[in-house]
Amino acid sequence: MRRPLAAWLALRPGTPALETPPLRSGRAFIGSIGVNTHLSYAGTTYARFAVIRQRLRELGVLNVRDGLFLARPFELARIEQLAADGIRTTLILQGPPPAVASVVKGLRGALAAVESPNEPDVSLGPGWQPLLRRFLPAMRAQLAARPALRVPLLGPSVVHDSSREALRDLAPQWDVTNIHAYAGGRPPEEALDDDAETARRIEGGKPVEATETGYHNALNATAGQPPVSGRAAAVYVPRAVLEGFRDGLVRTFLYELADEHAEPALSDPEQHFGLLRADLSPKPAFVALQRLIAAVRGPSGPRARDVPGVRTDARGLGVRAVLLGRDDGSRVLALWRPAVAWSAAERAPVEATPVDVRVVFARAPRAVALAHPSESATTRALSPTTSLSLPVAADVALLSFR
Numbered sequence: 001m002r003r004p005l006a007a008w009l010a011l012r013p014g015t016p017a018l019e020t021p022p023l024r025s026g027r028a029f030i031g032s033i034g035v036n037t038h039l040s041y042a043g044t045t046y047a048r049f050a051v052i053r054q055r056l057r058e059l060g061v062l063n064v065r066d067g068l069f070l071a072r073p074f075e076l077a078r079i080e081q082l083a084a085d086g087i088r089t090t091l092i093l094q095g096p097p098p099a100v101a102s103v104v105k106g107l108r109g110a111l112a113a114v115e116s117p118n119e120p121d122v123s124l125g126p127g128w129q130p131l132l133r134r135f136l137p138a139m140r141a142q143l144a145a146r147p148a149l150r151v152p153l154l155g156p157s158v159v160h161d162s163s164r165e166a167l168r169d170l171a172p173q174w175d176v177t178n179i180h181a182y183a184g185g186r187p188p189e190e191a192l193d194d195d196a197e198t199a200r201r202i203e204g205g206k207p208v209e210a211t212e213t214g215y216h217n218a219l220n221a222t223a224g225q226p227p228v229s230g231r232a233a234a235v236y237v238p239r240a241v242l243e244g245f246r247d248g249l250v251r252t253f254l255y256e257l258a259d260e261h262a263e264p265a266l267s268d269p270e271q272h273f274g275l276l277r278a279d280l281s282p283k284p285a286f287v288a289l290q291r292l293i294a295a296v297r298g299p300s301g302p303r304a305r306d307v308p309g310v311r312t313d314a315r316g317l318g319v320r321a322v323l324l325g326r327d328d329g330s331r332v333l334a335l336w337r338p339a340v341a342w343s344a345a346e347r348a349p350v351e352a353t354p355v356d357v358r359v360v361f362a363r364a365p366r367a368v369a370l371a372h373p374s375e376s377a378t379t380r381a382l383s384p385t386t387s388l389s390l391p392v393a394a395d396v397a398l399l400s401f402r
Helices: 026-031 049-059 075-083 097-106 128-144 161-166 168-173 188-202 228-247 284-297
Strands: 024-026 035-037 063-067 088-092 111-115 177-180 208-213 252-254 310-312 320-325 333-337 356-361 368-371 379-382 389-391 395-402
Touching: 024 026, 026 035, 026 228, 026 284, 026 320, 035 075, 035 208, 049 075, 049 284, 063 075, 063 228, 075 088, 097 128, 128 168, 161 168, 161 188, 177 188, 188 208, 188 228, 208 228, 228 284, 228 320, 228 333, 228 389, 284 395, 310 333
Parallel strands: 024 320, 035 063, 035 252, 063 088, 088 111, 177 208, 208 252
Antiparallel strands: 310 356, 320 333, 333 395, 356 389, 368 379, 368 395
16 A cells, blocks of 8 residues: 555665766657557558547657558548647558658658558568568658658567567668567566567667557457556556656657457457557556546646756665656656556566655755656645655656646
8 A cells, every 4th residue: 555645754874875966858748759650551440530530639648659551541630630639640651662652751740650561570481581671671762862851760670589689681771670569467667678679789879669468458468468457557557657758768659549349358459559549538557648638738837947956765675766847947756666556477466566766856846746647636735845755666756846
């Protein structure tokens, strides 16, 4: 159980050293978050595009990732509509490079990046390497011939590390290394960090982007990745996007926005990766991410001035800390333990023991508030003070101050 605020401990000597977390842009953090969509899937919940579009606006993300289907022009119109909402698309390319490049040129204001074929080592069959070795140089040449289109080209998101090794010599063809970092029902941090490190090592230190990570809620599944509960996903999803940003990933895309079909038996993992249910109602993870984004975006009020610096002993306690600056000048300190919240083996929740983290301000802030986006919409105002001890468990704690 979470320790009540009244039980916060007084600071004691002999605790880990205080450190100043680097201040990073909250706007950049929000811009690093994306969700996968399937706007061209006419036979799925994505056919209800008006509701999908509304849910994306409610969520607050600025990026989606989708695949290009040349024979489905309605998809292009939907991408442009999302662009009108300030949401840009990372577009997975497939098809003859000249035709693909022509379409991409027409969408250039709506695109954040373009991407090599998705998981080619499993999706393109035995001849995937020769096909990719023809496609990538041809596609690169087509993009280079259109200087008005200046968006990064992402490399292929391979499933196996051996496939990444096999393509090492092709790495100069793309700008950004691409990973799919699924944690298999476990906490997100290790999968994201390890997969990014492996990709950096193999592909020469290029920028890295996780174009897929996420969790499914098919609790009766007997194959595929282990499931997690809705509540566990609500704990892990905010941590996944914060960890991606902390580790320097260009973007972290969650898979996916919506369950594509209703599947009441909860036995098919592929139908339960969504942040939205098949009726397009929000799952707990959607709500948690929505609250996180809103908290980092912050209020639109008078600009905060002379915001005090902050130090914390989080790192010495094994607690992650990300300090984000809001547009109004105030700041948000995100703290969480990279701890297990769900037992994949037992398919049962796990309560992580809170760790008391010291937070020390250079002077008393004008205002301080605490929120737990995975648990509640409540933001609790705290008494401004120069120091406090905050119990931090597996879910993200957001300490905002000005």
